[in-house]
Amino acid sequence: MNELRKDLIHGRWIEVLSESKSPSEYLLETVKRSTETTCVLCQGREKETPKEIASIRRTGTAPNTPGWWVRAIPSFKPLFQVEGNLDRRAVGIYDRMNNIGANEILIESPEHNIKPEDMGLDQMIRVIKLYKDRVGDLSKDLRLRYIFIFKNSIIDPCRESFSHPVSFLIATPVIPKNIKDELDYAKQYYDYKERCIFCDIIREELKVGERIILETRNFLCFCPYASSFPFESWIIPKRHNCDFHAISGEEVEDMGLAIMNILQRLKAVFKTEPPFNYFLHTAPNRVPRRGQWHTLGDDYHWHLEIIPRLIVKSGFELGSGLFIQTTMPEKAAKYLREV
Ligand SMILES: [Zn+2]
Ligand SMILES: [Zn+2]
Ligand SMILES: [Zn+2]
Numbered sequence: 001m002n003e004l005r006k007d008l009i010h011g012r013w014i015e016v017l018s019e020s021k022s023p024s025e026y027l028l029e030t031v032k033r034s035t036e037t038t039c040v041l042c043q044g045r046e047k048e049t050p051k052e053i054a055s056i057r058r059t060g061t062a063p064n065t066p067g068w069w070v071r072a073i074p075s076f077k078p079l080f081q082v083e084g085n086l087d088r089r090a091v092g093i094y095d096r097m098n099n100i101g102a103n104e105i106l107i108e109s110p111e112h113n114i115k116p117e118d119m120g121l122d123q124m125i126r127v128i129k130l131y132k133d134r135v136g137d138l139s140k141d142l143r144l145r146y147i148f149i150f151k152n153s154i155i156d157p158c159r160e161s162f163s164h165p166v167s168f169l170i171a172t173p174v175i176p177k178n179i180k181d182e183l184d185y186a187k188q189y190y191d192y193k194e195r196c197i198f199c200d201i202i203r204e205e206l207k208v209g210e211r212i213i214l215e216t217r218n219f220l221c222f223c224p225y226a227s228s229f230p231f232e233s234w235i236i237p238k239r240h241n242c243d244f245h246a247i248s249g250e251e252v253e254d255m256g257l258a259i260m261n262i263l264q265r266l267k268a269v270f271k272t273e274p275p276f277n278y279f280l281h282t283a284p285n286r287v288p289r290r291g292q293w294h295t296l297g298d299d300y301h302w303h304l305e306i307i308p309r310l311i312v313k314s315g316f317e318l319g320s321g322l323f324i325q326t327t328m329p330e331k332a333a334k335y336l337r338e339v
Helices: 119-136 178-195 197-208 249-270 315-320 329-337
Strands: 003-009 013-014 054-056 068-074 089-093 094-096 102-107 146-152 166-172 212-215 219-222 233-237 276-281 304-309 321-325
Touching: 054 119, 068 119, 094 197, 102 119, 119 146, 119 166, 119 249, 119 329, 197 219, 197 233, 197 329, 212 249, 212 329, 233 249, 249 276, 249 304, 249 329, 315 321
Parallel strands: 013 321
Antiparallel strands: 003 013, 054 068, 068 102, 089 094, 102 166, 146 166, 146 276, 212 219, 219 233, 233 304, 276 304
C-alpha cells in the first residue's frame, strides 16, 4: 500500500509509492555541454568577466589574472542589485521593496571539463572555503536577510548557465519561503521539546540505519524519511550548529569528501551523471528584531541538500503541494549505499 509520510521539517505530507522506481526507470538525457573555446570563465580570460570579488590563488599572482584555483565574480545578469536601499512601502493593500541583494558566480575550477566529483579533495576544499568566505563577507551587510549558495548542473533556459563548473550565490533582502518554513518548523519543535529537530533526526537515522548512505567522522549522509524528490540526499554535520560559517577546518575537509562521494554514487547508480541541484541551508542573517532569533542557535542546524532532477512534478503535485515520492527513501539509500 502507498503511504503518506509527514516531513517534520517542512510540515508537509508526501505520498510514498509502495512500488519504487529503480534508477533505470528514470529517463536521463545526457546534458549537452558547450566547449571551452567560447567560455569566458576559463583560466586566461579573466579580463572578460566582471572584476573578481574574491579568489583563492597562488601567492604572488594578482587579482583578475591567471593563477587562481577558485574565484567569485559578480553575475553577468544580476537578479538583484547591490547598490541602493530597500525602500519598503505599501502599494494599496500590497507590499513592495527594491530588489537589493547580491548575485555571484563561484567558479569552482580553472579547468573547463572537470566535474565536482572528479576535481580532487584539495580543490573541493577550496570550493567550500570560497563558500564560507563569501557567506562571512555578505553576512555583514544588514540589508541582506539570506545568503543562498547553490549548484545547478542543468542548463537553465532563462537564467545564466555555464558548462564550466560553477556554483551560484544569491543574497536576498527577504528570507525565501522554503528556508522560512524550515526555520519556523524547527522553532516550533524546539519550543515544544527543547531539542533541535535536526539533531533528533540524526539520532533517529543512526538508530534505524536503513536510510543512511554514508557516515563520516563529522557528517551523516542520508535519504530523508519524507523527501519530496526521488534519490534526494542530505549531508548534515553531526556537530550541532545553526550556521554554515562556523564550519571547522576538519569539517570542511570531511564535507568535501562527502559531497564528492555522494555525487560519485549518484553517477554510478544512474550509469550517467544525472542533472542535479545542491544547496546549502544555513541560518539567516540575524538582523536584531524584537523577540526574533532568540533560540535560533539552538533550534536550527545547517545542512546541504542534493536533489537529482529526475522527474517533472505533476499538475496534482504543483497545484496541491502534496508531492508523490516514486522511489521509497529506504530503497534509494540502499541503491546509493551498495553501489
Ligand atoms: Zn570554461
Ligand atoms: Zn542540531
Ligand atoms: Zn533544508
